[in-house]
Amino acid sequence: MLKRDQLRAMHSAHQAMAALVAPPPRMWGSYGDGSWIVPPARIDGPEYIHVGAGVVIHEHVWLTAAAGPGPTPSLRIGDGASINRFVNIVCFESVTIGKDVLVADGAYISDVDYPAGRGGGEGAGLAAAGLDLVHPRPVVVGDGVFVGAGAIIKPGVTIGEFSYISAGSIVTEDVAERTLVAGAPARAMRRWDPAEGSPTDS
Amino acid sequence: MGTGLDAALPVRRRQRNLWHWQADKRREWQMAWATAQVLTPPPASAYGAFGESRVTAPARIGQKHCVHIGDGVFIDEGVWLSVVRPFDDITPRVVIEDNVRIGRFCAFGIAGDFTIARGAVIGDFTMVVDTIHPPEAEDRLHAVARPQPVHIGEGAVIATHVVILPGVTIGAGAYVEHHSVVGKDVAPGDYVAGYPARRRSLAKTPA
Numbered sequence: 105m106l107k108r109d110q111l112r113a114m115h116s117a118h119q120a121m122a123a124l125v126a127p128p129p130r131m132w133g134s135y136g137d138g139s140w141i142v143p144p145a146r147i148d149g150p151e152y153i154h155v156g157a158g159v160v161i162h163e164h165v166w167l168t169a170a171a172g173p174g175p176t177p178s179l180r181i182g183d184g185a186s187i188n189r190f191v192n193i194v195c196f197e198s199v200t201i202g203k204d205v206l207v208a209d210g211a212y213i214s215d216v217d218y219p220a221g222r223g224g225g226e227g228a229g230l231a232a233a234g235l236d237l238v239h240p241r242p243v244v245v246g247d248g249v250f251v252g253a254g255a256i257i258k259p260g261v262t263i264g265e266f267s268y269i270s271a272g273s274i275v276t277e278d279v280a281e282r283t284l285v286a287g288a289p290a291r292a293m294r295r296w297d298p299a300e301g302s303p304t305d306s
Numbered sequence: 307m308g309t310g311l312d313a314a315l316p317v318r319r320r321q322r323n324l325w326h327w328q329a330d331k332r333r334e335w336q337m338a339w340a341t342a343q344v345l346t347p348p349p350a351s352a353y354g355a356f357g358e359s360r361v362t363a364p365a366r367i368g369q370k371h372c373v374h375i376g377d378g379v380f381i382d383e384g385v386w387l388s389v390v391r392p393f394d395d396i397t398p399r400v401v402i403e404d405n406v407r408i409g410r411f412c413a414f415g416i417a418g419d420f421t422i423a424r425g426a427v428i429g430d431f432t433m434v435v436d437t438i439h440p441p442e443a444e445d446r447l448h449a450v451a452r453p454q455p456v457h458i459g460e461g462a463v464i465a466t467h468v469v470i471l472p473g474v475t476i477g478a479g480a481y482v483e484h485h486s487v488v489g490k491d492v493a494p495g496d497y498v499a500g501y502p503a504r505r506r507s508l509a510k511t512p513a
Contacts, residue, residue, distance in 0.1 A: 112342075114338070124383070144383075146383070164384070164410075164411075166410065190410075190411065190430075190431075192410070192430055192466075210431065210467070212429075212430065212466050212467075212484065254467060254485070256465075256466065256467075256484040256485065272485060274483070274484055274485060288483075288484075288485055288499070288500065
């Protein structure tokens with residue numbers, strides 16, 4: 105292989121990856137000790153994102169915080185949370201992820217009814233479906249919650265602490281604390297007291 | 307190479323080690339080159355048409371000359387637009403009109419006509435196919451059914467993890483909920499959800 109080809113390969117690989125490298129900690133709203141962003145990751149609007157200590161954000165995660173017409177957006181990720189691969193979190197106003205939350209692969213959390221963070225699409229369908237892009241509704245995920253693989257959390261939802269969102273569920277309504285929900289739309293399947301242990305014990 | 311450890315070896319052995327090291331490096335470079343070739347979006351001139359748009363790397367685009375992209379189109383990373391030509395009498399044709407947005411890791415299996423009208427939004431992980439590997443075929447892996455055209459209407463919103471099957475027309479301004487599997491046409495302005503996707507009342511959605 106020619107040296108020129110090698111350089112060109114390196115250049116294209118670099119071009120491809122340059123957009124997918126996380127910004128340095130000083131550019132973030134706040135950035136706790138020992139937090140890791142595994143490349144490739146897409147972080148848009150890091151100045152609005154607050155990451156706690158010991159957070160791990162795995163590869164191909166896309167965090168979007170974009171200033172809308174409303175107040176300054178704030179995306180908060182609590183201490184010790186783990187955001188797994190392919191997760192997309194969109195924040196136009198307020199998304200709060202609690203401490204020690206595990207968000208499994210491919211989950212989607214957004215405070216606007218819009219399947220994407222930015223660019224393209226006038227999204228006329230949103231108005232037709234009675235959904236609202238312009239007015240975000242805050243999303244809160246409580247401490248110790250597990251969000252299953254591919255789960256969707258719709259705008260305006262509050263999830264109580266230590267709840268368990270099963271894989272692939274679509275959460276359209278608030279979830280009380282220590283509740284297991286599943287299905288589309290998600291329904292409460294089980295509740296438990298802290299004394300009885302986790303739902304997997306039963 | 308040339309480390310103290312290596313220097314202790316006999317000359318023939320050192321030469322062999324060097325040869326292996328070089329061969330490994332060469333293979334590494336070839337791999338990097340091939341990967342970059344496949345995953346770097348093609349230049350605008352390679353497409354059938356390409357306006358003021360952006361395709362984010364890595365992306366896989368097949369049969370680029372059959373793909374027509376308008377202005378203001380955003381295609382995010384990891385998209386696989388697999389345009390193939392299994393039938394000699396059918397030339398695939400993909401038209402992506404202005405201001406369309408296609409989310410990350412979407413997959414398209416296209417052998418015939420596929421149109422995304424102006425302003426439509428497609429969320430992450432969505433899959434659209436206009437042909438299938440027919441279940442009754444003997445050699446199912448390689449057999450391909452005749453494609454049926456798929457059309458996504460103007461301003462329609464397809465949420466994430468949706469599957470759209472051959473022959474489906476999604477009306478203008480429709481909303482397809484997350485995780486739906488769409489096998490039948492969706493009327494303009496409808497809200498559909500579920501597997502199979504059915505028209506749902508909006509009362510259940512928080513608005």
